[in-house]
Every structure is written in structure tokens, then in C-alpha cells.
Amino acid sequence: MAQTSVDIEHKTDHIQHHFVDSDQQFESSKLGMWIFLVTEILFFGALFAAYIVYRAWYPELYLEASTELNAFWGTVNTAVLIGSSLTVAMAIRSAQLNQIKGLIYNLYITIGLAFIFMVIKFFEYAEKLEKGIAPGAYYTYDGLEHEKANIFFSIYYMMTGLHGLHVVIGIGLMVWLVIKAKKKVFHSGYYTPVEITGLYWHLVDVIWIFLFPLLYLID
Amino acid sequence: MSGHHISSAKFLWGIGTALFILTFITVAVTWISIPAPWNVVVAIFIAVVKATIVALFFMNLWWDSQFNVMLLITSVIFFLLLVGITLLDTLYRSDPIPSF
Numbered sequence: 001m002a003q004t005s006v007d008i009e010h011k012t013d014h015i016q017h018h019f020v021d022s023d024q025q026f027e028s029s030k031l032g033m034w035i036f037l038v039t040e041i042l043f044f045g046a047l048f049a050a051y052i053v054y055r056a057w058y059p060e061l062y063l064e065a066s067t068e069l070n071a072f073w074g075t076v077n078t079a080v081l082i083g084s085s086l087t088v089a090m091a092i093r094s095a096q097l098n099q100i101k102g103l104i105y106n107l108y109i110t111i112g113l114a115f116i117f118m119v120i121k122f123f124e125y126a127e128k129l130e131k132g133i134a135p136g137a138y139y140t141y142d143g144l145e146h147e148k149a150n151i152f153f154s155i156y157y158m159m160t161g162l163h164g165l166h167v168v169i170g171i172g173l174m175v176w177l178v179i180k181a182k183k184k185v186f187h188s189g190y191y192t193p194v195e196i197t198g199l200y201w202h203l204v205d206v207i208w209i210f211l212f213p214l215l216y217l218i219d
Numbered sequence: 220m221s222g223h224h225i226s227s228a229k230f231l232w233g234i235g236t237a238l239f240i241l242t243f244i245t246v247a248v249t250w251i252s253i254p255a256p257w258n259v260v261v262a263i264f265i266a267v268v269k270a271t272i273v274a275l276f277f278m279n280l281w282w283d284s285q286f287n288v289m290l291l292i293t294s295v296i297f298f299l300l301l302v303g304i305t306l307l308d309t310l311y312r313s314d315p316i317p318s319f
Binding site: 085 | 223225226228231232234235238239242245246249252253258262263265266269270273274277278283284286287290291293294295297298301302305306309310
């Protein structure tokens with residue numbers, strides 16, 4: 001892609017004075033994001049710990065209550081998120097190759113897939129709330145025998161709800177990336193926000209990769 | 220920027236396809252009945268394989284500084300510590316099982 005002298009002038013704008021060079025700055029940003037991802041793993045880890053403790057106490061509850069979850073739509077959502085991880089990786093690749101149009105298109109597709117995930121989630125929640133399957137004290141559903149059914153759904157809503165919130169935050173971040181990309185902020189020499197938002201997005205996908213079999217596919 | 224690994228589009232699509240296939244396997248495995256604790260072990264094992272593929276090839280850890288790999292592995296170790304020590308308590312409580 002032809003570069004004007006204006007483009008070349010701005011290629012080093014991003015380098016901040018306290019870094020030796022662009023590479024060191026990039027590596028530092030990535031390290032910072034990985035440390036944040038560690039906190040996210042521990043954050044969701046605590047919720048998984050609650051899941052595990054309660055399942056060890058009431059395995060038959062999980063078997064019964066999980067029949068209310070629709071494994072088909074859970075699978076669709078898994079495919080949607082994996083697809084969105086692929087497209088965000090393609091977006092980063094576009095930025096690396098200075099293909100800013102490709103970057104924007106791939107970000108749009110990723111946002112679209114994330115949106116589809118939330119729409120499916122919305123219908124899943126709506127169907128449950130209509131029946132009276134609500135978290136904790138608000139649970140009024142009769143269809144399950146187990147007396148602790150409301151606790152299973154508290155765990156379900158807590159885990160999938162917080163995960164969904166992370167998806168929405170990811171959508172917001174990627175919209176911001178599109179806005180910046182349209183302003184020509186990113187190029188093959190500087191795409192750090194795209195890279196680290198991608199890392200965040202992949203973690204959101206990985207968390208769902210564990211949530212899906214543990215909630216939807218209980219035998 | 221020098222030294223940044225750029226994956227080919229073919230490679231990324233290949234990883235995506237592998238993940239879709241593993242997702243199908245995740246569901247297919249529930250169609251065979253596997254006895255009690257092992258069905259969970261198999262499900263978690265497949266999930267770990269998928270997560271590792273995402274971490275190595277989408278999150279670029281295969282080509283990245285090993286410090287980042289160490290951070291990821293350490294967080295998993297601490298998660299296992301959290302669950303392990305908690306279970307050492309909760310699995311061996313005599314009674315009563317709490318009211319919640």
C-alpha cells in the first residue's frame with residue numbers, strides 16, 4: 001500500500017518517551033493485558049469453585065436442573081464465539097499487514113457475532129424468566145422436584161450473566177477500535193489496542209468453552 | 220514492528236476449523252453414556268484441549284515471550300489450589316449440609 005510522507009511521519013507518533021522503542025512498548029502492553037487476564041481467570045475461577053462445591057454436594061440436582069437448559073442453542077452460541085475468535089485473530093492479522101479496510105471489516109464481523117451471542121442469550125433468559133426460573137429468592141418454578149433447584153439457577157445466572165457482561169464490554173471495546181481504525185490511528189507499526197482487545201476477547205471465548213459443557217451438557 | 224509473528228489466513232482458518240470440530244466432539248461425547256465421574260473428566264479434558272489451542276495459536280503464546288505463558292499457567296495453578304483446598308473442607312463436612 002502506497003504511503004505518503006505524512007503517513008511515514010506519523011508512524012512513530014505512538015512511541016512514548018519512557019520506552020526504548022516501539023517493540024518494548026508493545027511487549028509491555030501485552031504483558032499488562034496478560035496480567036489483567038490472570039485476574040479475570042481468578043475472578044471466574046471463584047465462580048467455578050462455587051459450581052464445583054455445590055455440584056459435589058448435590059450431583060442429582062445438576063442432572064435434573066440442567067434439563068431446563070437448551071443444549072442446541074448453547075452449542076450454537078459456542079460456535080458463534082469460536083467464530084468471533086477467528087475473526088478477531090483475522091482483524092489483528094489485517095492490522096499487521098497494514099490492511100486497515102480488512103481490519104475494520106473483521107472487527108464488524110466480530111461485533112456482529114458477539115451481538116448474535118447476546119441475542120440468543122436474551123431469548124434463553126426470557127424463556128426461563130417467563131416460567132419463573134429466576135435467581136435465588138425470586139425463583140418460583142414448579143417444574144423441578146429438587147428443593148435446591150433455585151441454587152443451581154443462581155449459579156447459572158451468575159456465571160452466564162457475568163460472562164454476558166464481559167461480552168457486552170468486548171462489543172464496546174471493539175466499536176471503539178472501529179472508530180479509531182476509521183481515523184487511521186492503526187497501521188502495521190502500531191496496532192497494540194487491537195492486539196490486547198483481541199487477547200481479552202479470546203479469554204471471553206475460553207471462559208465460555210468451559211461454561212458450555214459444565215452447564216449445558218451435564219449428562 | 221520487527222519480530223512479530225504474523226499467522227497466515229490459512230493457518231487461522233485451520234485453527235478455527237479444529238475448534239469447530241472439537242466443539243462437535245464435545246457434544247457428540249454426551250451421546251455415549253460414560254459412567255459417573257469419567258463423563259465430567261472427558262468433558263473437561265476436551266475443554267482444556269480447546270482452551271490450549273486458543274491460548275497457543277489465537278492468543279499467540281506459541282510465538283510469544285514465555286513470561287506470558289508462565290503467567291497463564293500460574294493463574295491456573297492458583298485456581299486449582301483454590302478449588303482443591305476448598306474441597307478438602309467441603310467434601311468432608313459430616314453434617315449438617317448447609318441450609319442454602
